[in-house]
Amino acid sequence: MTTTRTTQAWQAADAAHYLHPFTDFKSLAAKGSRVIVKADNIYLWDSDGKKILDAMSGLWCVNVGYGQRELIDAATRQLETLPFYNSFFQTATPPAIELAELLAELTPPQFQHVFFSGSGSEGNDTVVRMVRRYWDLLGRPERQVIISRNNAYHGSTMAGASLGGMSGMHAQGGLPIPGIAHIEQPFWFELGRGESRDEFGLTAARWLEAKIQEIGADKVAAFIGEPVQGAGGVIVPPDTYWPEIQRICDRHGILLVSDEVICGFGRTGRWFGCERFGVRPDLMTFAKGVTSGYVPLGGVMVGQRIADVLIGQGGEFNHGYTYSGHPVACAVALANLKLIRREGLVERVRDDIGPYLAERYAELARHPLVGEAQTCGLMGALQLVKDKAAGTTFDPALEVGMVCRAHCFASGLIMRAVGDRMIVAPPLVMTRAQIDEMVELIAKCLDLTAAELTARGWR
Numbered sequence: 001m002t003t004t005r006t007t008q009a010w011q012a013a014d015a016a017h018y019l020h021p022f023t024d025f026k027s028l029a030a031k032g033s034r035v036i037v038k039a040d041n042i043y044l045w046d047s048d049g050k051k052i053l054d055a056m057s058g059l060w061c062v063n064v065g066y067g068q069r070e071l072i073d074a075a076t077r078q079l080e081t082l083p084f085y086n087s088f089f090q091t092a093t094p095p096a097i098e099l100a101e102l103l104a105e106l107t108p109p110q111f112q113h114v115f116f117s118g119s120g121s122e123g124n125d126t127v128v129r130m131v132r133r134y135w136d137l138l139g140r141p142e143r144q145v146i147i148s149r150n151n152a153y154h155g156s157t158m159a160g161a162s163l164g165g166m167s168g169m170h171a172q173g174g175l176p177i178p179g180i181a182h183i184e185q186p187f188w189f190e191l192g193r194g195e196s197r198d199e200f201g202l203t204a205a206r207w208l209e210a211k212i213q214e215i216g217a218d219k220v221a222a223f224i225g226e227p228v229q230g231a232g233g234v235i236v237p238p239d240t241y242w243p244e245i246q247r248i249c250d251r252h253g254i255l256l257v258s259d260e261v262i263c264g265f266g267r268t269g270r271w272f273g274c275e276r277f278g279v280r281p282d283l284m285t286f287a288k289g290v291t292s293g294y295v296p297l298g299g300v301m302v303g304q305r306i307a308d309v310l311i312g313q314g315g316e317f318n319h320g321y322t323y324s325g326h327p328v329a330c331a332v333a334l335a336n337l338k339l340i341r342r343e344g345l346v347e348r349v350r351d352d353i354g355p356y357l358a359e360r361y362a363e364l365a366r367h368p369l370v371g372e373a374q375t376c377g378l379m380g381a382l383q384l385v386k387d388k389a390a391g392t393t394f395d396p397a398l399e400v401g402m403v404c405r406a407h408c409f410a411s412g413l414i415m416r417a418v419g420d421r422m423i424v425a426p427p428l429v430m431t432r433a434q435i436d437e438m439v440e441l442i443a444k445c446l447d448l449t450a451a452e453l454t455a456r457g458w459r
């Protein structure tokens, strides 16, 4: 690979051959991609040599930051010793076995088994297969339906996108697949402002009970949710929400699946988001932070209730991937998780850097453009509004979030825009000084956005 081409040459070759995910191919080809050439700690550099603060940890995954020598060495050593072997046909490799053992130790006690995949989407495909297999083995094959939520993100494979609640995704390719139902999300700012947050948490959870009654509990297999919706806009549910969801699942005997692809491995200030919200899932999907994104890996933690049936009853589970338990990915995950544990990064998010981010976000909440500021561990959301006092939102056609995002890029900050919700999920290794640097950049970009909107007649 050469890094000596000019930006223009990279963009031309990219436009000629490379189809990017979730992209309008035609307009990107006309505009040209941003080409990132290197990274260190929490910073990226593009092909023009511009330094950028990566407030999104790559794509919610580089939890330990870029350039961690232990992860690089673990990958190199494993590539030299055994770059690949599979886990089919009664075989295993030492890194996959050791990682399974370590995950059993780090996850809540009901999890003693893991099924590996290559990504979060594949993990959720495994969830669908495994949940239905579980009920089949119990002689209840009619328990098929998995309930999820609007605006959830569970991946982009056929099952992942079906479980997800993104209407734009359902509109392409005939989704959702059969046997998936959706309820509304616990998004207080959009749906709950007539009630207190805590009351709304209960209301939103009871939408699950209503859906179960509509379908018939004897047909429902599982409920799946992200502890905090990530791609949907860092929507932090009221504290009353998850315990009520747990109560409803227990009452109807329904499996509870926590999609920890974003919330896992320290993001919320606990090892797993379900621990932050006090729920006890039967399955947990993970990916991203398990390797800090250095190499692809995902999987599903399988709780005792399901393991007892899958293992206890015997019979082959006809499912798996070439890269299930890839030894290089597992070796990197081991190095990554040991680093997170040794450096106390999870506790640091819980006790120090997470509360500090919350403190600084409370200041951003005072900005005239900001209608709501929320954080959870090292995730943050700023809801941009037209009228702060009334909490009214902008006309979506104005694409105010995209206006703000453009100012962020121009100012050397990567922040995501989900509609008019500006979100961050920075690396867990952020220092307080780096949080200050990020918050000052965000404040500057909010000012620039406000100035541009004012020039366009905002107020």
Ligand code: PXG
Pocket (backbone or CB within 6 Å): 059, 119, 120, 121, 122, 124, 153, 154, 155, 156, 160, 226, 230, 231, 232, 259, 260, 261, 262, 287, 288, 298, 416
């Ligand atoms: N579950 C959750 C909760 C996720 O956030 C997936 C599953 C799928 O994982 P894979 O590894 O198959 O991508 C995700 C992925 C965004 C964005 O724009 C978020 C994700 C992926 C791509 C973009 O915020 N999350």
